[in-house]
Amino acid sequence: MELKAAVLVSTLLCLALSRGALSQRAPTVETPAPAPAPAYVDLADLLSLAGPYGTFLDYLTKTDVIKTFQSQANDTKQGITVFAPLDSAFAAVDGAALSNLTTDQLRSLMLHHAMPRYYPLSAFSKLAAASPVSMFAYKADVTDRAGIIGVVSGWATAKLVSSVYSTLPVAVYALDSVLLPKEIFPTAPEITPPPAPAPAPGLGAKPMDDAPGAGERGAKADGGDKGSSCRVGAGRLLAGYVVLMVCGFLMM
Incomplete structure (x- = not known):
């Protein structure tokens, strides 16, 4: 009986010690999930x-150069400002002037169309005052005349025609001309100006027949002509009748 009691006590003591050891075990620390990577603007998709x-x-x-621009766009500390000429701007430049460029010259020309920092539209007045400004290659002048922003480089005076995208760290603005730095083009390339836009409807002079009241005036004019013709005809008939009477009187 005493042996059974001793075994029971020993068993209970072991269970108590085991629970104590388990309760003193170090807690499990969960590793936090990594932060999601920031979403960058894909310049190729944006321009496309x-x-x-x-x-x-x-x-x-x-x-x-798209890789250089994209790498800079991913740098949220500085960002990038891209000046994208329209397709019509490239079409206006003599094809030989571009096709005769070396690979390095063409690369420099593309690098000349961006600044290695993000600039919103509100910053262009200060950029104009601080001109010339540094592009990825060479320098250019920024102008701000009564809110009309321009970029002047060598043989080209381009106008900023629209904001394509502008959210830190990326700004893309459309230009109506290709920048033509003298470092690449020693002489001015031939530029074909775009055709003048057709006049908007309603701005030209209306034909007289279409003008308001033209039909009424025409009807009045026609009526007046007919009245004059009738009066002239009646006058001639009366004169003939008088001549006949005179001739008859003389023959009597």
Whole structure:
């Protein structure tokens, strides 16, 4: 009986010691999930979907400058400002002037169309005052005349025609001309100006027949002519009748 009691006590003591050891075990620490990577603007997709910037994007891709721009766009500390000429701007430049450029010259020309920092539209007045400004290659002058922003480089005076995208760290602005730095073009390339837009409907002079009241005036004029013709005819008939009476009187 005493042996059974001793075994029971020993068993209970072991269970108590085991629970104490388990309760003193170090707690499990869960490793936090890694923070999601920031979402960057894909410049190639942006230029492809935004509008008529296919020629500019083709040159960026051909020269691998798109990689340089994308790397800068991913740098949220500085960002990037891209000046994208419209397709019509490239079409206006003499084709030989661009096709005769070396690979390095073409690459420099593309690098000349961006600044290695993000600038919203509100910053361009200060940029104009601080001109010339540094591009990825060479320098250019920024102008701000009564809110009309321009970029002057060598043989080109381009106008900023629209804001394609502007959210830190990326800004993309559309230009109506290709920048033509003298470092690349010693002489001015031939530029074909775009055709003048057709006049808007309603701005030209209306034909007289379409003018308000033209039909009424025409009807009045026609009526007046008919009245005059009738009076002239009646006068001639009366004069003939008088002549006949005179001739008859003389023959009597």
